[in-house]
Amino acid sequence: MTLLVVENLAKSFGGVHAVQGVSFSLAAGELLALIGPNGAGKSTCFNMLNGQLRPDKGRVVLNGQEITGKLPRQVWRMGVGRTFQITATFASLPVIENVQLALLSHQRRILRFTKPLHSEDPTQALALLERVGMADQAHRPCGVLAYGDLKRVELAIALANAPRLLLMDEPTAGMAPAERVALMALTARIARESGIGVLFTEHDMDVVFTHADRIMVLERGRLLAEGAPEAVRADPRVREVYLGHEGTH
């Protein structure tokens, strides 16, 4: 089942054509990796999907509904969870309240003025934290967590509105190698269990080739190649432009 359809997306900043005519689709339960060298347009592409940037051209359709040009909070209401390259959580709130707030927002219960948040039923939030392995740290403030743990809290927050699509911008950046594999394995499991489509960008090739069902290679704002991991790995253009480039390090 096709979940996300992206048609001919384009964005320029001044004279720089960051993304030019990118089209692809994503199925429910599928893990799609978007890779490419620095400056290829991955983050721009991402930010157009969740509404942080308005595309110059093109359409983004989620489950048959057009979401092009909508605000991030509207896109979220339509079932898109998001994690950021540099984690964004609420540092002064305990982990569990980070998740509870997302749940309350999903239920449109933010504008409540009297009953304390900490007396809300924690079951659902704890279940989400349990899922990402953070239940034991539920009452620590986010500001003191290790980076890898923050990434997992972000995942729990992103799952709070039972999303159909997860957008993860470099989900394992800044983590230790062992943690990276664990986090992506977790994400993959959750995605398959719940039929969530996942689009992620990633620099770590191990993570990409281990977990992605399909890989897209972006180069200078255009899609260079797209396909199953083996096919992409074998593609000479990719080797030359991307993996070859990697190999020179």
Add this chain to the structure above:
Amino acid sequence: MLGNLVVQALSGLASAASLFLVSAGLTVIFGVTRIVNFAHGSFYMLGAYLGWTLATNLPRGHVPFWGGVVLAAVIVGLVGVVVELLLLRRIYKAPELFQLLATFGVVLVVQDAALWIWGPQDLLGPRAPGLRGAVYILDSRFPLYDLVLIGIGIAVFLLLWLLFQRTRFGILVRAATADREMVGALGVNQRLLFTGVFFLGSALAGLAGALQVPRESVNLQMDLAIIAEAFVVVVVGGLGSLPGAALAALLLGQMQAFGILVFPQITLVLVFLVMAAVLVVRPYGLLGRAPAGHAASLAPVEPPIAPLSPRGRLVAGVALVLALLAPLVLADYALVVMTEICLAILFAATLHFIMGPGGMASFGHAAYFGIGAYAAALLVKHLAAPMELSLLAAPFAAGIAGLAFGWFCVRLSGVYAAMLTMAFAQIAWSTAFQWVDFTGGDNGILGVWPPAWAVPKPVQAWGTLILCLGGAFLLRRAIFAPFGAALRAQRDSVLRAEAIGIDTMRIRWFAFAIAAAFAGLAGALFAFTKGSVFPTYMAIPRSIDGLMMVLLGGVQTVTGPILGAIAYTGLHEQLMRVTELWRAVLGAIIIALVLFFPRGLAGLGARS
């Protein structure tokens, strides 16, 4: 007719020239040090007093007069250096509101120093030698001195421009304004640069002050009057931009000159309306740029708030019971103080609501206090409304004002947002001040007395205690409720809050209006306890009072503003009783607190 217009334009240029001199100093200091220097107006006032002393004591003549002006500027520049070395140098890394608080401490100290040295009366200086007369332009008289002032304004602008374009110092100043961290990373001696900039900026303020002596009387109100206008100029022009300051000074000078002809009733409102309009269209001012990368925030990382511990609850409960019993035993004077403390607690709690959890700064919170007070007083005066109804209506009036002003304020951030709140407060203040027919102007509205049952002091004390603590309690509940959590969440990360469906601007807007409504309640209660309202209820010093309470108590805790309000009001009352120079003592205490306890009173407990 044409002559009139030309003369009006020229007098606009003359005020623009002096406004530019003050604002140029302020904007250069801000650009390099990122300090919003409230004391800049005090330097201007100091320049005027020194200029007066020199002009009256030196022999007559061109050389002594102009020499005196320059000397006054240099002395003020040195005073600025002393303030920088002793105080500001230690707090460059502190949150910007603490810096503001410290500079306001300097304002208080300078005010009393001037009072002590020069006395309370207005001082009239001699006219400038050889420039007493007027010239005729198209048959209209124009003072010769003002013409010279325009010339000085242009000359200083050109000199500053040369300084910034052609000298090493000037290039460093521009570089630091663009990116301070980068300049530091390049190994530039920042200490010397900052001190130099402070000398330059303060000397410009002193020069502007000394040049005013032949034009108008020197008085103790000059500091806050000029600083409000200078803030407007600097913000409209763009913080840190010298050409911006020049452009904005020109704009404002002309607006004041012609505004008087067209709308004599609302000249003051006009100035601040223009500022609000400019900031909404160009959030960083006419020629300003968004700050490079490192946007300053109120406090780096907020610790999580926690409900009171059992011991804290016990202490609060005992304090509440004692407060409820107090009216039975306290004398009238003590009850008045107690009432004031209750009002201060609610006022501080409302300001804390937007500053702490909301992460927004307000330099103009007194507006809502004052609007509440005026709403109640106007209802009593014009409609003979009973107190009960007025107390109910006042929070609505203030809340609606909060919705209207807040809609603009929540769209900006940092210093610009704070300046916009100040602009709106000045609009409210000037309306009360200038719309004499409706508000009584400077004379205020008298005879706002409560009904007979509420006249006895103990009844008033109980009434305010219950309403104020009740209000503060409701705000506290809201902070811990989902709304408050969302408010704290957007302060921590707008990006994440929007990514979980929270409309952050709306949350801030509602918070602003809620705080305004409760501040309005405090204002209305204040009106009935005093029996009168005056424009000073919404003037800058009252907004600063609120800031002091919140910052003394500590922004990070929910209990902080309550402690801050009690400490500040108590201190204020005691100082006023024991010394004439209470401002100076208060200022010194504030400076000491900022230097030694930058986390506020509530931080004292957290330290141990």
